[in-house]
Amino acid sequence: METLLAELRAAVGDTGVLTDTDVTASYQRDMMPLAPHGTPLAVVFPTNTEQVQAVVRACAKAKTPIVPRGAGSGLSGAANAIDGCVVLVMTKMNDIIEVDADNRLAVVEPGVINLDLRDAVEKHGLFYPPDPSSYDWCTIGGNLSTNAGGLCCVKYGVTTDSVLGIEVVLADGELLKTGRRTVKGVAGYDLTKLFIGSEGTLGVITKATLALRPLPQAPSTLVAAFPTTAQAGAAVSRIIKEGLVPSLMEIMDRSSIEAVERYLKTELGAGPGCAALLICQSDAGAEAAQRELNKIDTVCHDAGADLVYATHDLSEGRDLLTARRAVLTALEVYGSWLTDDVCVPRTRIAELIQGCEDISREVGLRIAVVGHAGDGNMHPTIVYDPTSPDEFARARKAFDDILAVGLALGGTVTGEHGVGKIKRDWLAQEIGPIGLRVHRDIKRALDPENLFNPGSMFSAT
């Protein structure tokens, strides 16, 4: 162990290796309270690819597992330490190496903060779409490793849709370069997309070439209030069926609305009879946005909305989105929150919300549902008292029951947060024994000694 620590210090310098457990404690877990975590042997901060390679080689030799992580904003425990591991923190590799505006791409290191990249490319009139809720502090490397989503996905896809290529340090320390700088290319297997979303189980991403889009127009915003969630769900289905592609379409249920109105001390205009709010944006530009929102307005009214309000005022639109983004914070007034992540076919959203209401009654805990209605990705959020073992157990039960409802509706157990250390059993259930076998085969092929994030996502044996 002393040999390994000496090698790690030789690799990244003395200041790049932390072992004081008081200090390393803040790197041993992410934002998911349900996930177990251990105590790392060391927390290591490489500053370049060669250092990552040296760390990986040293750990491989010592048979010491590596848990790579970015900022730790994850919600699945994927970045949680296991006992005796090396936590590899990529935040110091945070250079935006290149913005090639002519080819609409950027080359970045994994520790770049999502927001910093957005700001940097905006100066070139460009746009990096993936916008997870933690975009102001999460890193691109974490986004790549979880294949992060966000509010933009309904129109612009998820992280994997914005990646042209990556560099990855493999389990033997060799550097794999995948993909390319061209927007098309089919030379060989799509290794890029195999690593994206692999949650640190196959290698350590040290560089990424990202595809950028033209900066969209300033969005117009519409909010619609529905007396029942079924009506809101019907509106979503109809919007999809009509072929409308808003740049954002979020849903908030009654519990979310109440919490936010109380927290922000404002009326969302929903009124007491409102069971669900739909917030839509269009970034298609002035007349086109107006036309799109007019059609959404009609659909919402036809589906039974009490109230539909559209605005082309940017700051008013921003306020409505702030309300949406405030839900988790607002829920903290009532207790701790545990946010779930389930994605269903877009026609089944109302049934999922109904299922959550039933579970809420059954376990006796508040469950607020917010989500990306445009792609069926819902975040039912359970409020509980963490000091009560009984409430914690009921929260855990609700968390699992929600996933069961999602699967029964033809959905998936994770739309964007990942499997990590909390949904291993659910992954196995969703993909079945053959799917699990293929995962293990690939893991064994690329990481035969199970060096990277062992036990996360699935058990390798």
Add this chain to the structure above:
Amino acid sequence: METLLAELRAAVGDTGVLTDTDVTASYQRDMMPLAPHGTPLAVVFPTNTEQVQAVVRACAKAKTPIVPRGAGSGLSGAANAIDGCVVLVMTKMNDIIEVDADNRLAVVEPGVINLDLRDAVEKHGLFYPPDPSSYDWCTIGGNLSTNAGGLCCVKYGVTTDSVLGIEVVLADGELLKTGRRTVKGVAGYDLTKLFIGSEGTLGVITKATLALRPLPQAPSTLVAAFPTTAQAGAAVSRIIKEGLVPSLMEIMDRSSIEAVERYLKTELGAGPGCAALLICQSDAGAEAAQRELNKIDTVCHDAGADLVYATHDLSEGRDLLTARRAVLTALEVYGSWLTDDVCVPRTRIAELIQGCEDISREVGLRIAVVGHAGDGNMHPTIVYDPTSPDEFARARKAFDDILAVGLALGGTVTGEHGVGKIKRDWLAQEIGPIGLRVHRDIKRALDPENLFNPGSMFSAT
């Protein structure tokens, strides 16, 4: 061998197994004249997934390689038979199982013709974007296996961007189900995108769930004629940089224009001094399309276009596209053609065309360049006399020299046609020894006996 044939007949019925070499000859190769091919033991036509599983198990037992194929429209020899193999023809599994308009998805068997799917979903107001040039006869299964592109990619991406999940028969006959019916999902590795583009080397796709888009507006069309290719290339760069996203942007060089004008006996309006034509479409709908094409018009004029002509007339637009699509046929007046496939960063298109002109002079053969300028994917097409060994050798040399130029410009050796049996060495050069090792590791993990399409894309050992 007789045992295997008996088992194959038991699996798919007597009429589903062809062994007469006069008949099997028409299933032993695709459309790429450079690629070697062998003589199959049998050509087998399964009609359902269970039959595919039975065939795979029988071949695995007999250690007889399987070469899966669709219509045979490929341009890399990936579907070419090897001696003694079983060619697995998927064209009889051609059901469109489901079109779910509310969730904008379709579930299909692999033998469905691309055009048939397009027509079927259009009735629901929906759109399946991938449109390879062979869209009226190629199959979805072939499109998935090659990750096919087409003219739509500049706005709508390639095949992999339209796939939600697949079913694949693995090397031991087990059925793997990947992906899901939801538009988002990160449960486990992205196995779907690993199989897409794997050219039949990892398994046999028996079903696919495809994401559909709203049917776009009828397109408006613009054509611009440039006195030099450098000016046309500059216009493309500028269009990308300005953040414009036409739904199609094709380029034709002087040789292509000449051939088409002669073949169609029409003037493309290019005039004798024209070195390159750019054809753009916008499907953003009336005013938005007009606005977009106006901006492209300005960019083209600024870049030095002699003539820019825009039309909102559908049939006139269709005629212009017909000219673009007629290039390969038009070249047959001069000899056989051999079309290459290289993709470069969009800023380097003019340099690639210049490189092709140099190569043309050097080898003394006509090379016409057409391509998808919007994503840098060029198809330099070499015209030669197949009865002349000398011309064939020069054509082969030109084919390789073009790839070398593409790589040197930061491009890839295949943008959409694939590696198959003709670009194995080029793949190895592009991805390097570590990339090749990872390909072999994955191949071995999923197909340890090298059953599927052995020797295609790369050598497994």
